Amino acid sequence: MSTYSAPLRDMRFVLRELAGIEQIGKLPGYEEATPDTVDAVLEEAARFAAGVLAPLNASGDREGALWRDGNVTVPQGFKEAYQQFVDNGWNGISIGTEHGGQGMPHALVAFVNEMWNAANLSFSLCPLLTVGAIEAISLNGSPELKAAYLPKMVEGRWTGTMNLTEPQAGSDLSLVRARAVPQGDGTYKIFGQKIFITFGEHDMTGNIIHLVLARLPDAPEGVRGISLFVVPKFLLDAEGEPGARNDVRCVSIEHKLGIHASPTCVMSYGDNGGAVGYLVGKENEGLKYMFVMMNAARFAVGLEGIAMAERAWQRALQYARERVQGRDLADGSGPAPIIRHPDVRRMLMLMKSQVEAMRALACVVAAAHDVALRHPDAGERQRNQAFFDLMIPVVKGWSTETGIEIATLGIQVHGGMGFIEETGAAQDLRDARITTIYEGTTGIQANDLIGRKIIREGGVTLKAVVGLMQQVEAELAKQPGEAFAAIHAGFSRGIRALVEAATYIGANFAQDMKGVHVGAVPFLRLMGIVSGGWQMARAALAAQKHLAAGSGEAAFYEAKIGTARFFADHLLSQAPGLAATVIKGGASALALPEEAL
């Protein structure tokens, strides 16, 4: 049975060489993130992920969360693991020190979260949602709300949820119908049903703080009439501890393809007179508050894709080294470990190269978030925020689509054993499969990318990014050897394809709205591949410097260059085809009358 081991060597390389963690540690507010602290956090997180969370992953999947009479029991070991998680202070690692957290940079927290996700995706969703709820309250809540809820949520003693979706309102929140009735005393009564509520009910903590979107009686129609409320499972007593049960109940949980240990709840509000809720911020501004959190949530799901890919890759690599079958094609020796068969090798390299590219891109994007938040210079903050905003849908969409592809490759490497649940490869695919759906499907990410993130600002940030890519392209051209020639050729082709596709989108967006949007997902994938190739090229250049300086870790750096070359030959080679689909594919997708499909 494969065990998870966090890829610390690669994480350190990315943090130092590509994301500039040392510079981030010098920004005001991040001074605690010294190189030693960063290392210690990575090591401790790796230990916790491997020692506490990973051992519960398969058993949690088999057992699943159980619903009975409105109560949800998490699988064996989860409650204890959660308590340890809280006791070790992991819950508040990303929360600002002003709210009692540790305020670690996002670039570092990204890798800590990758470890939680990879070790046990189901478990990791509970703290993830809590952090989202903390952000919502801390950014927009009244001082009283903050005082009442934040300390215990930051500590992790209470968890949080996000209640957006209703049966008729999935991706389209304008259709939300849940009602909030003001009680004249500053509180509201909440009525309605919410679905797909992750950890909406569970038995790990003494309270659960629901953040709920609902409409006031006089609210305008559509998304401008949605307000955000805090609805605790237990109302707080005079001491601020859980007291009377609020009128909110979990009426069932879903039977899902994966993440079985994470209860996906149908929540019913107000069946017995109304659930007491407290307004967050202003009336009718709920969606705006949600949007602020959405970037963080989408980035977090992108990390889930990377994490599941890493998990699948580790499992497949271990199996490919151990499984003996068939003969070596070159010298006829055998039976040989299957890693020696060219197609298995190709699949493994597809896994390795894409995991590394996605990880590098995600960390660089997280680092931009840190700079955007903390840099003293306003221009730096603005440029980094724009880059962060542009890349969020790419990290989310590309990493999750690729994560699923890698999980299915993981099964393939195992052959027949991959289809047997006990191997674990099947669970990787089942768990990963949700990531292209929640927090906005890939289609929604892609529309966000081309519409809000590119067209709305006239492509300014994308052009700046292409400029940065071209600087790397020029650096590549100066390097000696076959590997760099291949990386340069692949990356150049990729940039050209990206520019062509983006130019087409810019020129045709207004007059061919639907046709251009047919190409949105192919464009997102193109942007992901080229951005990943960009980071792999940077990684190869950094590796080359270390090699030239006579590094004692030659094998690691040579592998980085070789992996970047594989990425160029096997992934960047798809870029022109994707651009062609963006440019030519709109009309043919829309040609048939709807009823002829």
Add this chain to the structure above:
Amino acid sequence: MSTYSAPLRDMRFVLRELAGIEQIGKLPGYEEATPDTVDAVLEEAARFAAGVLAPLNASGDREGALWRDGNVTVPQGFKEAYQQFVDNGWNGISIGTEHGGQGMPHALVAFVNEMWNAANLSFSLCPLLTVGAIEAISLNGSPELKAAYLPKMVEGRWTGTMNLTEPQAGSDLSLVRARAVPQGDGTYKIFGQKIFITFGEHDMTGNIIHLVLARLPDAPEGVRGISLFVVPKFLLDAEGEPGARNDVRCVSIEHKLGIHASPTCVMSYGDNGGAVGYLVGKENEGLKYMFVMMNAARFAVGLEGIAMAERAWQRALQYARERVQGRDLADGSGPAPIIRHPDVRRMLMLMKSQVEAMRALACVVAAAHDVALRHPDAGERQRNQAFFDLMIPVVKGWSTETGIEIATLGIQVHGGMGFIEETGAAQDLRDARITTIYEGTTGIQANDLIGRKIIREGGVTLKAVVGLMQQVEAELAKQPGEAFAAIHAGFSRGIRALVEAATYIGANFAQDMKGVHVGAVPFLRLMGIVSGGWQMARAALAAQKHLAAGSGEAAFYEAKIGTARFFADHLLSQAPGLAATVIKGGASALALPEEAL
């Protein structure tokens, strides 16, 4: 809940316009397959698939096959459905009339099988394996074996299995260890364990006839020392009916990702003195007999990929028409059915166009099989056999890989509901996931394609196929209008890419065995896309003729042309990138030392 409805209109179109079913019906031995009979078989099969098999698909998945004390119980309704299947004469539809079957052409049987697979993949595996066992016995068995077993197996009163795999011998049968000890009376005692035995044990019939690969005591090592045996679950009594229990037992069944209703058995032979077995054909020739059946089995699994894609496509289309969410991008109307959103439309067209392309290719390949078997002219037979042999790994590998991709797209179209098991889309993916693994993984198909099917004969058949493609390309160039211009451009690019990649493989196979094999799967995919594009181009040309003749079914034929155009813009556009990977990707995949992965 989506219901399965066989795509009869498309099947008839493919049979008549692309596969030449009328000509096949005139070949000696296929005279029964008149146009009326072909139609009647399709209609009856569609009724049986929708009315009897499809309703058991979801319940069979939930319930699963159950093992207890060596006995296996199939899910509720399966036994009765199987009896109906046999009573209606479906089991023998493909078996020659000389063995009591109906001897229908493979081109027709392909679509009947597609229907069984699409309606209930788990169920369909039992008759599929029986047909394989019938072929093994009828081709190689002694007159006594045939007389004893074939009539009841053809009728379907007894089912058959194939026992090849052992824990240490999956893809590599040279590692088979099961032993056969001659008893001096013409029988053998069989000892050993076999795994992954589909319907190795069940309660649907009075006997199960196992075909088992095992080694004789003095057998040579490797694949030249494997013999094939018939091992019935119950030995036959004097009347030829099931009598004493043989020494073969199902010791467990696997807990799998999908096809839950199909018991995947661990079979133990000879725990109590030896299972009585009867040699099929000659000693040490077992693998040769298996190879003969392998083409048929691989083709059959290719159909499973197509069937699962069709099932997923129907489910997604229905959901996309019904689910209302968001606004129409062009005119702002809404809430709109999601089929109106460009990315959903793109996904649906990806599903539709690839299903149609795969179906057309499979049927044309099956038709070649029919001609190869029955045509009076030896040259025709030989050419068609060579085409059939060449295309088997393409139909198997491409259709199953694409089937999985389409099943995962099916989940994506459903959004959050796709992840909930009750919708059925998740089952489509779980069931489809086995198809790229069993009967030879995609990697094995691809190695077969480039090695045995192309290099071994110097690319003669491939060149002939390219010649046929170029004739179609020339026809396309003569057609008027934008759609044909796009189809022509895409198909031309595809042919060029295919020729470039094949030329590279031919030139480098001997001196760069491993590097060329890195490109085997990308080449198989390329060959699949271009071959599918070829059939879609033929379909578009046929449709154009009907339109020019003033057909009353203009909508159907126009949709065919539009779908072919989509295939060109969205699938054939990938061809150059795949060729580039074949040509440039070998070195980079193999560059890292094994331990650096």
